[in-house]
Amino acid sequence: MLYITKSWSIVTALDARTGKELWTFDPKVPGGTGRYACCDVVNRGVAIWKDGVFVGTLDGRLIKLDPKTGAVKWSIDTVENHAHTYTITGAPRAFDGLVVIGNGGAEYDSRGYVSAFDADTGKLVWRFHVVPGDPSKPQENAALEAALKTWDTTGKYKFWDIGGGGAPWNSFAYDPQLDLVYFGTGNGNPWNRELRSPKGGDNLYLSSVVALHAKTGEYAWHYQTTPGDTWDFDSTADVVLADLKIDGQMRHVLMHAPKNGFFYVIDRETGKLISAQKFATVTWADHVDLATGRPVEAPGARYVDKMAVVFPAATGAHNWQPMTFDPQTGLVYIPAMDSAGIYAGQKDFAYHHGSWNLGVDFAAVSQAVLDAIKAGKVPPPSVGYIKAWDPVTQKEAWQVAMGGAWNSGLLSTAGGLVFGGDAYGMFSAYDAKAGKKLWSIDLKTGILAPAMTYELDGEQYIALLAGWGGAGGLSAFKDPNTALSKYQTDQGRLFVFKLGGRQQVAALAPEGVPPSEPPPQTADAATIAKGFTLYHRNCLVCHGFFAQSEGEVPDLRLMPKEIFAQFDSVVLDGALADNGMASFKDVLSKDDTAAIKAYILDQSHAAWDAAHPKK
Ligand code: CA
Numbered sequence: 001m002l003y004i005t006k007s008w009s010i011v012t013a014l015d016a017r018t019g020k021e022l023w024t025f026d027p028k029v030p031g032g033t034g035r036y037a038c039c040d041v042v043n044r045g046v047a048i049w050k051d052g053v054f055v056g057t058l059d060g061r062l063i064k065l066d067p068k069t070g071a072v073k074w075s076i077d078t079v080e081n082h083a084h085t086y087t088i089t090g091a092p093r094a095f096d097g098l099v100v101i102g103n104g105g106a107e108y109d110s111r112g113y114v115s116a117f118d119a120d121t122g123k124l125v126w127r128f129h130v131v132p133g134d135p136s137k138p139q140e141n142a143a144l145e146a147a148l149k150t151w152d153t154t155g156k157y158k159f160w161d162i163g164g165g166g167a168p169w170n171s172f173a174y175d176p177q178l179d180l181v182y183f184g185t186g187n188g189n190p191w192n193r194e195l196r197s198p199k200g201g202d203n204l205y206l207s208s209v210v211a212l213h214a215k216t217g218e219y220a221w222h223y224q225t226t227p228g229d230t231w232d233f234d235s236t237a238d239v240v241l242a243d244l245k246i247d248g249q250m251r252h253v254l255m256h257a258p259k260n261g262f263f264y265v266i267d268r269e270t271g272k273l274i275s276a277q278k279f280a281t282v283t284w285a286d287h288v289d290l291a292t293g294r295p296v297e298a299p300g301a302r303y304v305d306k307m308a309v310v311f312p313a314a315t316g317a318h319n320w321q322p323m324t325f326d327p328q329t330g331l332v333y334i335p336a337m338d339s340a341g342i343y344a345g346q347k348d349f350a351y352h353h354g355s356w357n358l359g360v361d362f363a364a365v366s367q368a369v370l371d372a373i374k375a376g377k378v379p380p381p382s383v384g385y386i387k388a389w390d391p392v393t394q395k396e397a398w399q400v401a402m403g404g405a406w407n408s409g410l411l412s413t414a415g416g417l418v419f420g421g422d423a424y425g426m427f428s429a430y431d432a433k434a435g436k437k438l439w440s441i442d443l444k445t446g447i448l449a450p451a452m453t454y455e456l457d458g459e460q461y462i463a464l465l466a467g468w469g470g471a472g473g474l475s476a477f478k479d480p481n482t483a484l485s486k487y488q489t490d491q492g493r494l495f496v497f498k499l500g501g502r503q504q505v506a507a508l509a510p511e512g513v514p515p516s517e518p519p520p521q522t523a524d525a526a527t528i529a530k531g532f533t534l535y536h537r538n539c540l541v542c543h544g545f546f547a548q549s550e551g552e553v554p555d556l557r558l559m560p561k562e563i564f565a566q567f568d569s570v571v572l573d574g575a576l577a578d579n580g581m582a583s584f585k586d587v588l589s590k591d592d593t594a595a596i597k598a599y600i601l602d603q604s605h606a607a608w609d610a611a612h613p614k615k
Contacts, residue, residue, distance in 0.1 A: 062115075171238045187233060323409070408450060519601070
């Protein structure tokens, strides 16, 4: 049986020989939860342990399902403290009778933590918070007492009210010999350290790899990849365990290539850094000092008084899409990106529970992009590629360009192949040694998840859950050549390949409604300008910069006039909450929505006029 997860944390079991659906479990996540998931209503898979299939749901539950029937064995609310905003998008990790899960929410107001539950009973065994809580109270453990010293507690905004961040939303690895569990932690909350910890400080354990004793959840060691993070450099990319011969000695290491663009090789017993080098375009730091283990930052990389442009962007040089290690070639294959990030501090920042609390002004950033385009300085397009990396010499072995920037995780096989897919829908196999493309197919669906492989009846299969979205698909990268742009459907598909397979791949039918002429604009320029600012502070993360979407969520410029007429019932009253469009009544007034509507209408007319030039 194959188990897959889909949007809204839905689990489906299929016959691995035929693809026949055996059961589907829908946890019925309330649609309004979509507003609290920074980067789409995604789910990155299940864990399996003995008699259970485990899934984390977007609204924070951990559920044990019967592998044969999909019946619920137990269901636990892992985020019972709803004073903060939490979601789960990551896969749990199950081992030794425990199920470990983290949470997301460091773009909102979360204080990230990892929990371990008993696989049989669902009882909480331990919990580890990534960042300190209220400094006037005792911290949960000695590791957090130590961490508190790396935070400034005197700022106007109290990080413990906003949450502090550190969301461990993706990677977990387990070493049974050392009985250590490893995970990466997310960015600070707010992103902007000037607001979070104005006098500086490393802000432990943000943007770090943390090792805990698996049975007790006690702190073992940490390595912080981005001290005092201010760029959304989550260290939540996968943690890969390997044994490498370094300077003639066999070392038990972990390898980590987080958003910040450095490839780290760390002794996984002690947490001591062995080596670190840039694997992509990186300008925020010059290098990592091996004596101190700290990055040497570039002057001006922090946006204290003025805007900063740095590589990589907040989407990272490598995000959650898994890299893969091939012990035969000794190479790590990384789905890498080069993309510039623009950062500007938000002068009039005000904390608001349940909203984005970044302290970064996306209205100012968007205006800077418009100004640059007007001045003829078009920003360079973001690019994606597979980078084959030698972790011992810390040097590139080969690289190949992919279509689009936001591409799939990778799979390497013992047959000497590396499988990867891209935003344009191409799925390819490469020679692991030299990177030569050996095989390729156009799936007409964008690809983000890594492929996996299994053997049944002596035959090898390659399974790929194709589908596209997430942070990059919603708003970060605009590209008319993505499969989503081309085919205008965001439906995912499971593809399974074997030698001799003969099926053809057809495009799915487009979704959505054909555009109609927008209603007349009645607002003045000042209202439209106000709408520009409010839109880019409240709406852009899902609906895209400049109200332009590739179609994963509705492109608001194509909004039918009936919806324009009922704008407030959608935005304030939550008329479409079941679809994921929650009410924003707690942050926006009627004047605000009138301005946002005016801005969208402005963009709508611009798009309509461009498509229908007057004779
Ligand atoms: Ca983040």
